[in-house]
Amino acid sequence: MKKLAIYTLAAALLGSTLYAVSAAEKAAEPAQAAAPAEAAKEPPVCFESRKGASEVTQKEVKPGLPNVKCSPTTGAALWYGDPYDGTVPMGKMPGLEKLPAGHAVVKPRSEKLALMPMCGTACHNGVGPNANPPTLPKDKRAKPNPTMEAMVPDLANLQHGRGRIWCMDCHHTTKRNMLVDHFGDPISFDQPQLLCGKCHGDKLRDWRDGIHGKRIGEFTSTGKKRWFTCTECHNPHNVQDGARNRGFAQLQPEPPPQLPKGMKDAKHEKLHPIPH
Amino acid sequence: MTTKETPKACPAEEQPSVCTAPPASADPAASAPKTSRRDFLKAGGMLSMSTLMGTAALMTQSDDAHAAAEWAEHFQKNYRLMTDAEKAEARARLERRYSQEYGKQVTVDTTGPQPGVLMGYALNIRKCIGCRRCVHACVAENNQSRGTKPGEKIEWIQVLRMERGKFEQGKMDHGYPEGLGIQVGGNAYTPAGQVLEGQYHYTPEAVPEQDATYMPIACMQCEKPPCVKVCPVRTTYREADGPVVIDYNWCIGCRMCMGACPYWARRINLTSPVLPKEEMNPVTHYLGNRPRMRGVVEKCHWCLQRTRHGRYPACVEVCPVGARKFGNLLDPESEVSKILERKNVFRLKAELNTFPKFFYFYD
Ligand code: SF4
Ligand code: SF4
Numbered sequence: 175m176k177k178l179a180i181y182t183l184a185a186a187l188l189g190s191t192l193y194a195v196s197a198a199e200k201a202a203e204p205a206q207a208a209a210p211a212e213a214a215k216e217p218p219v220c221f222e223s224r225k226g227a228s229e230v231t232q233k234e235v236k237p238g239l240p241n242v243k244c245s246p247t248t249g250a251a252l253w254y255g256d257p258y259d260g261t262v263p264m265g266k267m268p269g270l271e272k273l274p275a276g277h278a279v280v281k282p283r284s285e286k287l288a289l290m291p292m293c294g295t296a297c298h299n300g301v302g303p304n305a306n307p308p309t310l311p312k313d314k315r316a317k318p319n320p321t322m323e324a325m326v327p328d329l330a331n332l333q334h335g336r337g338r339i340w341c342m343d344c345h346h347t348t349k350r351n352m353l354v355d356h357f358g359d360p361i362s363f364d365q366p367q368l369l370c371g372k373c374h375g376d377k378l379r380d381w382r383d384g385i386h387g388k389r390i391g392e393f394t395s396t397g398k399k400r401w402f403t404c405t406e407c408h409n410p411h412n413v414q415d416g417a418r419n420r421g422f423a424q425l426q427p428e429p430p431p432q433l434p435k436g437m438k439d440a441k442h443e444k445l446h447p448i449p450h
Numbered sequence: 451m452t453t454k455e456t457p458k459a460c461p462a463e464e465q466p467s468v469c470t471a472p473p474a475s476a477d478p479a480a481s482a483p484k485t486s487r488r489d490f491l492k493a494g495g496m497l498s499m500s501t502l503m504g505t506a507a508l509m510t511q512s513d514d515a516h517a518a519a520e521w522a523e524h525f526q527k528n529y530r531l532m533t534d535a536e537k538a539e540a541r542a543r544l545e546r547r548y549s550q551e552y553g554k555q556v557t558v559d560t561t562g563p564q565p566g567v568l569m570g571y572a573l574n575i576r577k578c579i580g581c582r583r584c585v586h587a588c589v590a591e592n593n594q595s596r597g598t599k600p601g602e603k604i605e606w607i608q609v610l611r612m613e614r615g616k617f618e619q620g621k622m623d624h625g626y627p628e629g630l631g632i633q634v635g636g637n638a639y640t641p642a643g644q645v646l647e648g649q650y651h652y653t654p655e656a657v658p659e660q661d662a663t664y665m666p667i668a669c670m671q672c673e674k675p676p677c678v679k680v681c682p683v684r685t686t687y688r689e690a691d692g693p694v695v696i697d698y699n700w701c702i703g704c705r706m707c708m709g710a711c712p713y714w715a716r717r718i719n720l721t722s723p724v725l726p727k728e729e730m731n732p733v734t735h736y737l738g739n740r741p742r743m744r745g746v747v748e749k750c751h752w753c754l755q756r757t758r759h760g761r762y763p764a765c766v767e768v769c770p771v772g773a774r775k776f777g778n779l780l781d782p783e784s785e786v787s788k789i790l791e792r793k794n795v796f797r798l799k800a801e802l803n804t805f806p807k808f809f810y811f812y813d
Contacts, residue, residue: 223770238554238732243590250583253590254767380813384785385572385793388772392760395783407771420579422771424656428582431650432603440651 220244220251223388223407224423228281230259248426257390257400264401265365269382277398283405284363289325290351297321298350310347314340326411333412335373344369344410370404516547528685529697529736541736548741552730559735561758563691569752569807570692570779570786571763572795573666576812577773580657580664582609584765584774588668591753591764592739593731594717597724604717606750607668607765610648614661668765669694669715669750670798670806677707677716686747691758692779692807693751695737703745712799713806716749752776779807 222228230251235241241256261279284290311317316329323329346352352360353369361368371378380386391399408421522543541558548556585607594604675694678686685700686707708716722744734740735755742748753763766774777784793811
């Protein structure tokens, strides 16, 4: 009997201690739990047309409605709840005067280019070692330069224009955080179409009319749209993408459809009725 | 003759079969609490159609939105024959049911064709890289079934991979059967040009592949749709602004339309659709992406829930190369009109006289 009482007392004591401990833990929990949960719930970032170009961070625009859905397989943007997320007005574009103001928006690309703020200050500050403006090689061949080659590996053998253009045909000589037009005037990195249209005029016309390139938002001809500019789909430094020569970087495809019932693999698709 | 002009109202205590009053005008609020659902079901089993309809009218007032909607759906008209009031009623009923079923605020749009709009689609086949993003965007937008068992995964768009054949000097004299020097057909031995036996289940590391071309196919929204001609219950039809739609409630799942479609664009829900709550898209249209039931046929409808409000279809928005174009054919400034004006355009299986509003082009 006595033994039992002692056990009970011990159990009660233990219990109360445990309770006290757990209560203390509970009090500490919210603060602790909040930090890892936030770290774990890092919102997914999906790339839009190709890896290395525009990205979009997932967030909610309305309760239960995300601004974008990312593919679980490839990480590409698969669905837009808000097509105008993170965009700014495109600015003046010849031939688009009829569009209502603010109905053509683009995603600023310069924010994505991490090194760009330094280009025009740290290295190319407009004051060359020998002269002002800095001297340019007469043969228009890029000089071997480890910093630049780290960013653009094919610098000496640029796969654009089949060797007939060089850096300064597109980049401004003294304002390196700008592109350049035919008059030598600077163009923003957010409006690469003004640069690309210098040579690809037919493509620029088709892009302006909406039959080349991608745009999202409203389909009516005067609707509000987000325009994808040239560099969001094409990599200007390697536009031919090797032997394939189609202008697009290769991507990982999304998964294939379900196999027909009873089929284990898709070998049947490769069987031609006529052998060859 | 007063009884004929004003049908007498149905007293709650009376057996429903005795009443002549149309059930819609019966006051369910007065009668519902006095009779249990079981009694009504029993009565419904034994009695005439009007009784059933009376029961349905009462069922719509029940707390269980799902049961109420099912009952009411059994007695609703074909969507095209509904009055605006009936459409609004059907819409409210479905919104209640889906919201309860999927645990979020679901809207069922009933917006009709907009004046001056005829939708058209164009696809640049030289640009398509075969990445299948359009396929999966369509699934995310349109609430298709996405289970893993056979028949539970439904995709409306298919991307066909076609090999490229070659003409080769060394094969000039080759023939079939090999060694006999007898030529059957062409003399290049390898089928040259585009090899038309396509693959749907290709899985390379990266696309586009060097020796392949891709051809996405979905519903062509024909102007003379064979599926509409063959449907025995007239539940599939062409809307005034272009898309061919299905009133899912009236589809009997006979699959005549699937046999008639030359583009393999229709899919049937052989099993109950698998649609996880958190993945369900709550913005729906009655004729579009609202959740489907087992045993009905479904198809691409150019995202009616988006396009009726001016938005691009989901597949257009995700295509990474901008190969997909959508616009109003009646607007000369629209993207599709410009393509028809300037580019080399063809329609698939034009010889069948289906007159698709889906154009393939290249530049
Ligand atoms: S399956 Fe449905 S839509 Fe197709 S023909 Fe039969 S009833 Fe009509
Ligand atoms: S998303 Fe565009 S590029 Fe990719 S398969 Fe579809 S049409 Fe082709």
